[in-house]
Amino acid sequence: MSLCRQACYFESVRAGRSALARRNPGPKPERPGDMFDGSDVVCAHRARVLEPEARDESTPLGLASTALLWTAAAVNREQAVDQARRALDGVGPPGVEQVWYAVITLIVAEELDEAERRCLALFSSRDWAGGEANRDVVAALLGRTMALSGRQREAVAVLRRVISHSGRERVRVGAIGWLVDALVELGELDEAAEVLRSSAVEPSDYCGHLNAHLQYAQANLEFAAGRFRRALEQFMACGTQFDALGLINSGFHGWRAKASLCASALHRHDLATVLAQWDLTHAQRWGTHWLRGLALHALALARRDERSAHRLREAAAAMAAGPVRQEHARVGFDLGVLLAQQLAHDEADEAFAAARWLAEQTGNTAVAGRAAAALRRLEIMRRAAPPTKQEAKVARLARAGQSNKEIAEQLHLSVGTVEQHLSNFYRKLGIAGRPELAYAMV
């Protein structure tokens, strides 16, 4: 067996090799202290980790990069966490590079409390590798941890500071992506768009994963705004890059589950199912609650059948069992909508109330508002007639992004009739307008 063959354990790694060879013509010279400009971590340390004999676990940096590589491949979570801990516990103050790798491992492995504790300790210690100058690294990691544990406001403040102060592109780009995530979770989409616009990052200047990270942020924003077609295109594009770089663990962002939700909204059920199932098998292997919750949520919507409600309940339970709070409220909301459709009004009421509570806890005013509106419209629904078939059909087309005129042509109706159907539908479900349709399962 050739050496080359041994070195590539993951198909995606192999697939990405040629792409990378084109981007990085040769090995870059090692420049100590400048690691964030170097080639991608997964490439740089791949050989070391995949060749057991050559694997260097004697140094904290070796330990941390092994941990991150396992994390990237969604394998050996317990050992990865263990190695990350050992890397941070090493003799003397840890280097900035190993802190980045080790803490990211802890975050993706859902050890949020520990990640935060470690970050705060490093933040207050004056003497670790470079002191002041490296605070941006710890701050960025801290911001991500806060955002994931549901403290979006604090996270936004911290990440904004990192973006304006950090001189390291890798940290800045990471922080931009995470800030957009946090703002989207808060429902402040205009703010998020502004961050992406004003961050003045020229994507082509960076190596693949930074590009992909920014593209993910853009996709996430489109997704939250209900522009599913564009969101899906961008999710798929960034996913191809993540895969090519060996970052196959969707626990980093959950892009597959989100792409699956977009595909469901566009009625592309094959793609939606496959993406959701992919995350489900990854979640089985990597073993974190959040990823499992995301996957089950996406699968429930991809395959609307009698098990959907059960899957959504399971998703909510899985997310509740872990420390990550992002996306959690949305599961409850979607469960409420599904139950409302099945005319299980009391249970729907409960689900919406839970979603509202969760959304309020995490500062997500958008979902909280939608849940509150849903609770009101449940009251109306209990009294009013359900939407007719034709009204539902029109609403489905509107949700898929068609204009009133296009719908009218397709269903051989007048534009006025389409408008009438839509407003009936809005009234019966208590929806405020077209943007909210995206979140109402029809």
Next chain:
Amino acid sequence: MLTARTGGRFPGIPRQPARINPEAALGCHVRGAAGHDRCAAIRAARLLVQGENRVEAVRLAQQALGDPCCRDNLRCVWHAVLTLIEADEVAWADYHTCQLHGLPRWRGDPIAAAVFDLLMGRISFLVGDVAGARDAFERLLADESHPATRVLAVAWLVELHLYVGDLDSATRVLARLGYAAAPPDQLPLTGRAQLLLVRGVVAVASGRSAEGFQDLVACGRTAARTGLANPAVLPWRGHAACEAAALGQRERAQDLAYDQLAGARAWGAPRGIGSALVVTALTETGQRCAELAREAVDLLEVAHARSSLPVALTVLGIHVARAGDDRLGAHRMLVRARELAGECGISYWADRAAAELSGFERASELTSQEKRVAKLAIAGFKNRQIADQLSLTRRTVEFHLSSVYRKLGISSRRDLSQCL
């Protein structure tokens, strides 16, 4: 939503086989204690053969490969790794195969070496490492001591040659081993079915339709005898549908294609669904064709099916350009086909895609004035501004732009920047 059609049935091929025999259906007839029913590898293989519950099958296969008892049993290893491969968890199949291959347990064991070579060759092929796969299969062909692995190597090598568009080599391999004419009755069922499949495809590709159909149906019948209901393992219906579509028998093609699709969906592996959608798209026209093609391509991309992608993209690109109404989509597919085929070293499809693209570009060649107008439109100028800049009337600018749209097959300014 697509519904499963009732057609596409063939005598002797029951829809639901009564008895399932994973050993016969997937068995590579390797030595090792016969798996018992509770062994995770056998349970995984059973799900694979039934073509149901892929997620659970993957879980079981991984469990088996982590279990020392199964890791020591070549038969279990074969079943578990094959399940992972067919479930599109190719990365994990590769990971486990490489790890197991290095264990001292298998040193100096020629049959184990052949089995690992076969699995790794298959994995290499699926992820687009065509040269590596060819080497592995050629090595196995040279070794006559273990017929069961050899016949699978033949079948997979022929399939490889077909995918890279090398029909001559495919025919030569079959002829060299004497499988070109004589029905391979003495072979184990698995190998026979695989061989019938590729022989059928070679026959239809060489223009011998009737013979090819016969082989493909015989493949289905052989598979049914082992209880194999998973169409992702032996996609004979898909190949038959392709040929029927090429012969213009649209209804028959659709029956077969939708049957293949229903089975692929039941199993749920993206490569299988993607391939079935490719075939289905080939039997359709217009917008439906373009939709199916887009879905097929996305699924194959998600599955990292890099060896099937160049073929699928080229064939679909050509079909969508002619029968569909999405010229922009067709153009994108062909560009991606050329790029991917180049990366994987599949010159045949790279050339085909390039040839089709140059035809595309000729047809959509813009006049110099149209180009000027289009460039300004991309730069964000309004029609009025373009007219002022080029000293034309607004009507003329509109006229130029609409012929640009028509030539490029697009409908809006936003598509323009992607096209030029």
